[in-house]
Amino acid sequence: RGWVIDGKRGRGGGVSSIYAEADMTGDGMNDVVIGRDNGAFEVYCMDQNGEPQRVYEKDLNEAVQSIRHGAVTTAKEELILHTYSGKVLAFRAGADTKTIDGFALGVPQTAAEIATENHEMAARINKVKQELTVLAKEVDTARKSYVKISGDLIAVDGPAKVLDKFQLDPESACYRLSIETPSAIFAVSIHSNVPLDLLDVKDNAAICSRSMPEPHNGTFALATYRLQDSMNRVDIKMRVIEGQAGRVRAFVVPRQSPKTCQERVYEIKPLCLHMRATRVDVAGRPMSELRIQGAFSLDDMHTWIGACLNEVPARAPTGQAEVSYDFENVLLTTVLQVTLREGEGRFRSDSVTPLALLKEYIAREATNLKMRINISFDLDDATVPHFCALVHPKLLYQLNLTGQGALIEGLKEIKMQEDNLNFLSEEYQQILSEEERITAEIKEQPRQLDYIHGIIKDFFVDWHKFKGSNVKHMLGAIDNVLDQYSLEKLIAVVERGG
Numbered sequence: 001r002g003w004v005i006d007g008k009r010g011r012g013g014g015v016s017s018i019y020a021e022a023d024m025t026g027d028g029m030n031d032v033v034i035g036r037d038n039g040a041f042e043v044y045c046m047d048q049n050g051e052p053q054r055v056y057e058k059d060l061n062e063a064v065q066s067i068r069h070g071a072v073t074t075a076k077e078e079l080i081l082h083t084y085s086g087k088v089l090a091f092r093a094g095a096d097t098k099t100i101d102g103f104a105l106g107v108p109q110t111a112a113e114i115a116t117e118n119h120e121m122a123a124r125i126n127k128v129k130q131e132l133t134v135l136a137k138e139v140d141t142a143r144k145s146y147v148k149i150s151g152d153l154i155a156v157d158g159p160a161k162v163l164d165k166f167q168l169d170p171e172s173a174c175y176r177l178s179i180e181t182p183s184a185i186f187a188v189s190i191h192s193n194v195p196l197d198l199l200d201v202k203d204n205a206a207i208c209s210r211s212m213p214e215p216h217n218g219t220f221a222l223a224t225y226r227l228q229d230s231m232n233r234v235d236i237k238m239r240v241i242e243g244q245a246g247r248v249r250a251f252v253v254p255r256q257s258p259k260t261c262q263e264r265v266y267e268i269k270p271l272c273l274h275m276r277a278t279r280v281d282v283a284g285r286p287m288s289e290l291r292i293q294g295a296f297s298l299d300d301m302h303t304w305i306g307a308c309l310n311e312v313p314a315r316a317p318t319g320q321a322e323v324s325y326d327f328e329n330v331l332l333t334t335v336l337q338v339t340l341r342e343g344e345g346r347f348r349s350d351s352v353t354p355l356a357l358l359k360e361y362i363a364r365e366a367t368n369l370k371m372r373i374n375i376s377f378d379l380d381d382a383t384v385p386h387f388c389a390l391v392h393p394k395l396l397y398q399l400n401l402t403g404q405g406a407l408i409e410g411l412k413e414i415k416m417q418e419d420n421l422n423f424l425s426e427e428y429q430q431i432l433s434e435e436e437r438i439t440a441e442i443k444e445q446p447r448q449l450d451y452i453h454g455i456i457k458d459f460f461v462d463w464h465k466f467k468g469s470n471v472k473h474m475l476g477a478i479d480n481v482l483d484q485y486s487l488e489k490l491i492a493v494v495e496r497g498g
Helices: 111-150 298-308 352-368 383-417 426-433 435-466 472-483 487-496
Strands: 015-022 031-036 040-046 052-059 064-070 078-083 088-092 163-169 174-180 185-192 196-199 207-211 221-226 233-240 246-254 262-268 274-277 288-294 322-329 335-341 344-349 373-378
Touching: 015 064, 031 064, 174 185, 174 246, 174 262, 185 233, 196 221, 196 435, 221 233, 288 352, 298 322, 298 335, 298 352, 344 352, 352 373, 352 435, 383 426, 383 435, 383 487, 426 435, 435 472, 435 487, 472 487
Parallel strands: none
Antiparallel strands: 015 031, 031 040, 040 052, 064 078, 078 088, 163 174, 174 233, 185 221, 185 246, 196 233, 207 221, 246 262, 274 322, 288 344, 288 373, 322 335, 335 344
16 A cells, blocks of 8 residues: 655655654654755654654755664664755754654653753754864865965866756746755856746745846846855746747856856756656547658657657667657646657647647758658647637636735725724635735736747647648737637637637
C-alpha cells in the first residue's frame, strides 16, 4: 500500500533527500523526514487512518543534501541535516516546544531539565563564539596573504560553486530559477534574448533593478538582483511566451573576494509551456492531427522534437520502431500526443498552436538539411469553441478581479468605521479578507491580460493559417471583442476570421 503527499500541502520544491529510519514523534512508528531543494524541511507521521500528517516544518533557506539521525549533541535522538553550504544542523524533538518527546506531542519539561538544558546551551554558544574568533583571524591572515601574492593581477576564476535549477512550475505556469552558492551572493544579473516577464517572488528579499530592453541588440529583458548580507540563495520567477524560443543567461557574482562572475545558460524551447505527462485523457477533446513524412530517420525526428519540447530524452530509445510521448500545456490544460517512427511523425492536439509551432520548426530544419518532407493535417472544427471555453475562465477571473479592485477602497472605509461587519454579504467579507492578494494581482493584471490576449491572437492566426488564409490584418477584431467580452462573440469572431 502507498500514499501520496500533495506538493500543495508543503512548501513546494523538489525532494532532494528523504529519510524514514527514526521515530521522532514517539508513536512507535518511524516518521518520514523530507528535505527539499528550496530549503524546506518537513516531518510527517501517520495519523489514525494511516495517512501522512505533517507535524513539523522549517525553512532553512538552502538546499538540504542529506538526512540522518542519532544522539549527537545530547543524549536524546536528533535529526542531522547537511545543507548545500556545508552546514550540519541538528533538530531534536521538543527542542522548539519545550517538550521531552515529539513535536509538541510530549510531556512538558521539569524546571531542573530546563535549567540543565539552558546551561548546556550557554556553554555551546560560548564555545562557538571562541571558534568564530579563531576563524576570523585565520580569514584575515589568508586575505592579507592573497593580497600580497596577487598584487595588481586580476582574478579570472573563483572557487565558488553554483547549485542552480531552472524548471517549469505547473501551478503558476511560469518558470522558476533558483540559484544557490555555499557562500554569500552579491548579485545575480538576468539577460534574455526572448521576451519574458520577470515577476515578483513572495518573501524574496533581493532588490531588483530593471533595465530598459534593447530588442535591436538582442536584449529583451535585463535585470539585476542585489542580495542582502549573508544571503546565499535567490529565487527568480519569469513568465515566458510559447513560440518565442531563445536563451536566458544568469550571471552570479559572489560577495567574497575576488569577485568573479559565473555564467549559467538556460534554454527556452518553442513549446516551453508543455510538460511531459505519463498519460493524457483525450476523451471528449476535439483532436486535430498533423502528419509529417519524409526520408528522415527516427533519430532525426527525435532530435527535432527534443529541441521543441522539454523532458525529451537526448536520444531515441534503442530497439524500438516507434516512440510515443504525451504532453500537457500547464496553462490551458490542452494536450499534445507525439508518435514518431522512421520517415513519419504524427502529432495530435486539441489546440492548433502547438501543431503550428512544430510544423514551422521541423519544416525549417528539414529545409536547412535540404531534405524533402510532406506535410498533411486534419482539423477538427470543434477546436475553436473548445479552445475558447478553456480560456474563458481565465478572462472571466481577470474581469472579476477588476470589479473586486474597484470595491476594495470603499470596503476598507466601512471596515474602519464599523466594529461589526456581519451585515456585509459573504462576497464582500471575502474581498476584505483577501485584500492583500487582490491588490497584488491588480498590480500584475495589465501584464497578465496582455499575456492571455496574446495567446488568443496566436491561436486565431494559427487556426486560419491551417485553413489557408492570413488574418494578421484582422487582429483588431479580436481586440474589439476582448474589450466588450463575451464567450459567444469570441467564438464567432475566431471562427469567421474577423
